Amino acid sequence: MGLFGRKKAALPRREVIWGHCYEDDLLDAADAELGEGKLNAAVTVLVDSRDNAESRCLRLSTLGHRLVGSADEIAELAAQHRDPELMLLAGDAYIGEAWAIRGSGWASSVGEDRAKLFRATLEKARRPLFAAADMLPGDPTPWAQLLAVGMGLGQDRSEQDAVWAETVKRGPTLFPAHWTRLQVVAQKWYGSQEEMSQFAVETVNNAPQGDPVTAMIVVAYFETYIQAKVIAQEEYKNPDLRAVAEGMFEKNFQPIEAASNRWMKDERPHPRAFEAHNYFAAACGLAGEKDRAFMHLFGMRDRMSGRPWSTFADDPEEAYQDMVQRYWRPDLAQGF
Template sequence: MGLFGKKKAPLPRREVVWGHCYDDDLLDAAEAELLEGKLNAAVTVLVDSRDNAESRSLRLSRLGHRLVGSADEIAELAARHRDPELMLLAGDAYIGEAWAIRGGGWASSVGEDRAKMFLTTLEKARGPLMTAAEMLPDDATPWAQMLTMGMGLGLDRSEQDAIWAETVKRAPTLYPAHWTRLQVVAEKWYGSHAEMSDFALYTVQNAPEGDPVTAILVVAYFEVLIQAKVRRGSNPLAMGREMFKKVNSQLTIASNRWMFEERPHPRKFEAHNYFAAALSLAGNADLAFVHLFGMNDMLSSRPWDIYADDPEEEYQRMVQKYWPRELTR
């Protein structure tokens, strides 16, 4: 309420950018050319990021997604030219095709025929990814992709652990690899809530200052919320508020470890989305604003869609609640 009980005037709605939580002009250009059927730029931007696993992994995930449905063709081209970037693109495209076949539901909801097709398609990713790893032995990217492949194939835990070890040996804080590893050690796959929590806390404690990989702690708590939502069928918004208020001190430590000396990072907008949602639910006004501001209006569906029917409206609501009236940006 304002002076004499008058309500504060609402802030203007933010103009949201959907599904583009990164700032990479070269990737945008390569993606545009790929949509026109031109592969050269996609290969070039992957080559240019060989010394930056974070950018390379992000670029691969975006470009490989555009090649879903063409994986066999890319794999043949990769074999013909013995090109490691094409091998990566083929592997990622196979992974995308496999998960498109499987769908996003629980394993119990996937029919037998679809499950077999999923596994057959996913297995096709192994050859190109292993070849890419052999051709560029210092590259963490094919190993990070094999984490996703192995999880879907149901490789035993020792195999998963071995792939993880190879990944972090090459890129100790690789954000997407930590995200996948969190899924592996979660209860719904190979581990438990306790193991997932331990992994997330260990990640925060050992993260270099300025690295958004600390957001993995927030991802872990949202995984707990997903499980609770499925099992209890109760209000995820109320559960989220209760849970995140209890762990506000942990969220603060994780946020501060990143933001104290924030460095340029291709996943920063994605990480800001997670922190903004969690700290808003926790009622931590100061840090909620820091991360809402840090999002730069780049909105991802996760984690907002875990507890809100309309992620954009939830984001706008949090802006109204936590954005200072004197700041117009």
């Protein structure tokens, strides 16, 4: 409420940028050319990022998405030219094709025929990714992709652990690799609640100051919330799921705050910064921590990722706009 009982004036709606949680002009140009069927720029920007694994992985995932449906063709070109970047693009495209076949539902909802085709398509990704790893032995990018392949194929944990070891040997703080590894050690895949929590805590403790990989603690809490939501839906007819989320993040805010501090006290430019801000903004907003929620909402620059918003809201954009109304500070955000 404002003075004399008047309601606080509503803030203008933010213009949300969906599915573009990065600022990379070269990637945008390569993505546009790839949309026209031109591969050269995609290969060039991947070559240019060989010394920056974070940018390389981000560029690969964006460009590989464009090639879903063309993986066989790209794999053939890669084999002809013995080109590691084409190998990576083929591997990522196969992964995308496999998950398009499987869908995003629980494993129990996937029919046997679809599951077989999913695994067969994922299996195709292994050859070009291992070839890329052989050609560029210091590159963590193919190993990060192989983490996702192993998770989908249900490889023995010892095999998945070995791929993880190869990945972090080359990229100790690689953001997307840590995200995938957290899924592997989660209860819903091949680990447990305890293992996932321990992994998240260790990731924060081992993260260099200024690295957004500390967001893994928030990723873990949202995975915990997903499990809590399922239990609440089984036990109650119409559970207040927003209250479940708010209660969980209020209770666990201290480690989230510590992880935010470890990153933000020496924040440096990073390809995954917007993605990390999404996680922290949602968590801090649910916890009712207005100052920190604003800090991370501002850091998002209105660039929204599907997760974590879709885990607790039927309409992710409305959830974001609601947090803007609650926590935005026009006095601190002048000019933006």
